[in-house]
Structures are given as C-alpha cells and as structure tokens.
Amino acid sequence: MDGIRTRQALGLSIATALALGLTACGGSGSGGAAADGVVTISVNGMPAATQTVDRKNFEDDVKAFEASHPKIKIDAREGQMDPTTFAAKLAGGQLEDVFYVYFTDPAGLIQRRQAKDISAEIKDFPALADIRPALQDVFRDSGGKIYGVPEGNYSLGLVYNRALFTKAGLDPDKPPTTWEEVRTAAGKITALGDGVTGYADYSKNNQGGWHLTSWIYSMGGDVATQQNGGWKAAFNSDAGRKALQMLHDMRWTDQSMGTRQLLEIPDVQKMMGSDKLGMYMAGPDNIPTIVKQFERKYDDYGLAALPGSATLGGGDGFMFNPKISSEKVRAGLTWLQWKYLNPDREEEITKKSVGGSIPIGLPQPNLWSGASAAKVDAVHKQYANVPVQNFKPFTDRSDSVKVKVEPPNAQQIYTVLDAVMQAVLTEKDADLGQLLSGAEGKVNTILATVK
Structure with a gap:
C-alpha cells in the first residue's frame, strides 16, 4: 500500500x-x-x-x-x-x-x-x-x-506508554506477550480514567485492513494463499474469527478501546504523545515520530514484539x-x-x-x-x-515471531478489510462470520486479477 x-x-x-x-x-x-x-x-x-x-x-x-x-x-x-x-x-x-x-x-x-x-x-x-x-x-x-x-x-510490534503501565500496576519491563495479556493490560490502563484508552487501532484509509492483516497473521492465519497457480482469500478462518472476536471483546465487552473509532495513524500517535493511550500496534519508527512531534522523551516509551506466532x-x-x-x-x-x-x-x-x-x-x-x-x-x-x-x-522475541509480507494487490484488499475493521469497532452486534464471508468474495475477485 x-x-x-x-x-x-x-x-x-x-x-x-x-x-x-x-x-x-x-x-x-x-x-x-x-x-x-x-x-x-x-x-x-x-x-x-x-x-x-x-x-x-x-x-x-x-x-x-x-x-x-x-x-x-x-x-x-x-x-x-x-x-x-x-x-x-x-x-x-x-x-x-x-x-x-x-x-x-x-x-x-x-x-x-x-x-x-x-x-x-x-x-x-x-x-x-x-x-x-x-x-x-x-x-x-x-x-x-x-x-x-x-x-x-x-515489522509491527506493540508500542506502549511506560508511565501508564506503571500507574496501572503493570511492569513496563514485562509487557504483554499474548493477546489475552494485551486485553487484561488494556483494561487496567483504561480503568485509570481521565480519558485514557488502553488499546487503540486504525480502521480508515486502508490502515484498518493493513492492521487486520497483521492481527490475522499473529493468530496463525493468512490473508491470501496460492492455490493451483492462483491466489485465494484465506482469512475466513479460525484465525480471522479469533482476531475479530478479540477486537470486538476489547471494544464492546471491556470498553478498553474507547468510544472514538475510525482512527488513523496521526490520531493514534497523538493519543500516545499526550499520555492518553496505553498501547497500539506499530513499528519501531513510530517512536521517533512521537518523540519529535509531541516533544516527548524516548524514556517514555517501550516496544514489545507482537503477540502470537507472526506479524506483518x-x-x-x-x-x-x-x-x-x-x-x-x-x-x-x-x-x-x-x-x-x-x-x-x-x-x-x-x-x-x-x-x-x-x-x-x-x-x-x-x-x-x-x-x-x-x-x-x-x-x-x-x-x-x-x-x-x-x-x-x-528484540528478545524477534526470532520467534515470523515476519510475513503483504498479500498481492494489498491496497485493494485493505480497502475491503477496512470495512470489516470498521464494522467490528462501530457495530456492537456485527455478525463476525458474515463480515468475513462477505469480504472473502470481494477479495477473491481482486485476487483473480493477480498475474
């Protein structure tokens, strides 16, 4: 993209x-x-x-x-x-x-x-x-x-606010290594109040599809796979359902993702730079951006490997x-x-x-x-x-988390997956299976053009 x-x-x-x-x-x-x-x-x-x-x-x-x-x-x-x-x-x-x-x-x-x-x-x-x-x-x-x-x-990992971890009773030197631990930590950080959000994610302008791809990778799945000389959508899977369910539960059950959604990179970086966000998915290059743009210190932030078996x-x-x-x-x-x-x-x-x-x-x-x-x-x-x-x-987990590249025709696929991400984060009763199957048909049409 x-x-x-x-x-x-x-x-x-x-x-x-x-x-x-x-x-x-x-x-x-x-x-x-x-x-x-x-x-x-x-x-x-x-x-x-x-x-x-x-x-x-x-x-x-x-x-x-x-x-x-x-x-x-x-x-x-x-x-x-x-x-x-x-x-x-x-x-x-x-x-x-x-x-x-x-x-x-x-x-x-x-x-x-x-x-x-x-x-x-x-x-x-x-x-x-x-x-x-x-x-x-x-x-x-x-x-x-x-x-x-x-x-x-x-590769994408978890950027986190060390001060908020400490305030929430979490060890900033031992950030989450599983998505369940991310969910628990996000809940504790949100409980601090004062407009603080535990975890945030993107869902607009293809950035939601980009991050959902990494979520699916982390759950052990794929977005597209090669089959019989062509490509087919692969995210309508157990890994895809697990990713959407975790996002749904953090957003609606725990309310640890806040009520403001349809976020993009600048929105989330601003939240992190103003001490209003505990964690978000990002690469190491995000930290210098936050430090420079919001006049922060590198000591304020930590970086963990993405939970699960793989990352984008x-x-x-x-x-x-x-x-x-x-x-x-x-x-x-x-x-x-x-x-x-x-x-x-x-x-x-x-x-x-x-x-x-x-x-x-x-x-x-x-x-x-x-x-x-x-x-x-x-x-x-x-x-x-x-x-x-x-x-x-x-760095300690870099060798154990497989790095996977984007699917072919990634931009077009991310447009489709943006809608999935948006629905999960804005519609409490969204049908996760229907979202995946509907997106699967659209993505297979896109992948049919791959040469």
Whole structure:
C-alpha cells in the first residue's frame, strides 16, 4: 500500500538518511567490462536534488567507493521500481542493472522471470551469508535460488506508554506477550480514567485492513494463499474469527478501546504523545515520530514484539536486471555490500549521526545474524542515544515471531478489510462470520486479477 511504502521509507530513513543518492545517468547494457577492464553499472534509488543532505552523502559515498574500486563505475538514476512501468523498461532496455524493490515485489518478479538469478555470484561474497535467513528468503524462489539482497526491514510490534503501565500496576519491563495479556493490560490502563484508552487501532484509509492483516497473521492465519497457480482469500478462518472476536471483546465487552473509532495513524500517535493511550500496534519508527512531534522523551516509551506466532513486516532491497552479465552482477554485489551491507562500515556511518536528530539504537532495521549482528549491535550500543533496554521485549522475541509480507494487490484488499475493521469497532452486534464471508468474495475477485 502507498501508506505502507511511506512508513517503510520513514523507518528505513533512520538507517539510510546518511546516504542515498548517486551521480550521472547512462545506458544499461548486458555486457561486462569495457576494453580498459572497467565495469559500469546503473542503479536507481538516487534521491531527488531537493534532498540535499541525502544526495550529498551518497555522492560522497560514490566517490569513496570508486576511489577504492577503480574498476567499477556507478551510473545512478533517481526513482525506484515502479510496477506500472517496469515491464516496459525491461523490454525497452531501459531498466537499471541494479534496481530498488520493496519486499512485496520479488515474488512476482521471480515468477515472471524478470530478475536475474545471482546464486552463483553471491557465493563469492561470504560476508553476505550473515544476512538474516528470513530476510534473504524474500529474494529466493521455491528452489532456493537467490535473486537479490535486502537493504532494510521493519515489522509491527506493540508500542506502549511506560508511565501508564506503571500507574496501572503493570511492569513496563514485562509487557504483554499474548493477546489475552494485551486485553487484561488494556483494561487496567483504561480503568485509570481521565480519558485514557488502553488499546487503540486504525480502521480508515486502508490502515484498518493493513492492521487486520497483521492481527490475522499473529493468530496463525493468512490473508491470501496460492492455490493451483492462483491466489485465494484465506482469512475466513479460525484465525480471522479469533482476531475479530478479540477486537470486538476489547471494544464492546471491556470498553478498553474507547468510544472514538475510525482512527488513523496521526490520531493514534497523538493519543500516545499526550499520555492518553496505553498501547497500539506499530513499528519501531513510530517512536521517533512521537518523540519529535509531541516533544516527548524516548524514556517514555517501550516496544514489545507482537503477540502470537507472526506479524506483518516489510522492507526493501535490490534485484538485478535479468539481461546483465555475470561481471555486472559481481560489480553490483560489490557496490551493495560496500554501501548498504557492510558491518565493517557501521561505526563510520553511525558516527555521522552522533549529536544529530537520528536515533541510534532502535531495533530495526535488523539485517544481520551471527558475527555480523554482534559487530553491528556493539556499535549501536556504544553510540546509542535512545534507551535500548526499552526495546528489549521486542528484540528478545524477534526470532520467534515470523515476519510475513503483504498479500498481492494489498491496497485493494485493505480497502475491503477496512470495512470489516470498521464494522467490528462501530457495530456492537456485527455478525463476525458474515463480515468475513462477505469480504472473502470481494477479495477473491481482486485476487483473480493477480498475474
């Protein structure tokens, strides 16, 4: 969804605001090195000229990279992967050699053979083996072949107000780990009175459908699954009913979600920023937004992993033009590793943020496992300007909560699921089964158009 991509950009800007941009434009070709042995690769993702700081930082990085890798030249272009023009650019030879994608893009590109298999080349980059397997899997096909690498990620958890937890007799260092515990905690926080709401959620402008998807994931279900070469709605299930029942009970039985509904992101962030909300579903990037916009302190907030077995997440990364040579793939991987996937440069990059407004120590993006993770975590701990212990409930469970990406045609599906979310939160006697079955038919019509 456009809103999701905006939120991804906000979250990922914490890690990439230091450098995103390149230099000139040029043609893309399938060939390898020129007569002088220099390989030129085109990449997109260059910030607009109006993003002066990001662009300068990236241009500085390009100069440093080319100085240390004289046989590789970077040809940069603004923009990202646009699904509406991608096929035409590929057919017309205008697609960049290395192109930026969101996590929702790779599966379709791989299925349509619109991306390069880089399995052979990536073996020559052993440092990339420490990328978290769940994130690398986004760029794999069913046979295990690799078509790209991640650059950033996010997942939804529970943002909570530590002061309200304490006032309600709850331990802010031990937030809920199950939805029943969320329900109990929300009731205690609401009981504080003075207009305080225990738990809030979105239900407008596709944001309700987005969050309902994460609710269903957390209950062990899916919103859509592949069947017989196509896609079918999957939320008219036990998981879907459990999600709606929990929302209904918190809203109407406990009254811990308040009477004001049809909320959006700014509404809920304002509630949290004014000490009128105990918890809501969100990613780590929401905390800097609240702190900055409402002049709060990072100490005021905590972050827990989403209860249940899974959560909705996303991120971004890079894939490769299917027509390019192996030499260009290797050059592209060299650039991506140096620029985005280089734990050895983490301290250099992080130092640039010290004393600035960029928070250091948030739990995402979280790309690494093994020795690389230890190296990056040590740097973030050394230079942290936020209370990393407040995010421990999130990081401690990050490996046990599966991160699942959006369904295909997510925006259209979220429009349908918005209505389901709205009905549950505004109609006390809403028929939950009827809501799910009615939405199922509409979503199956949407999924029938997936190619």
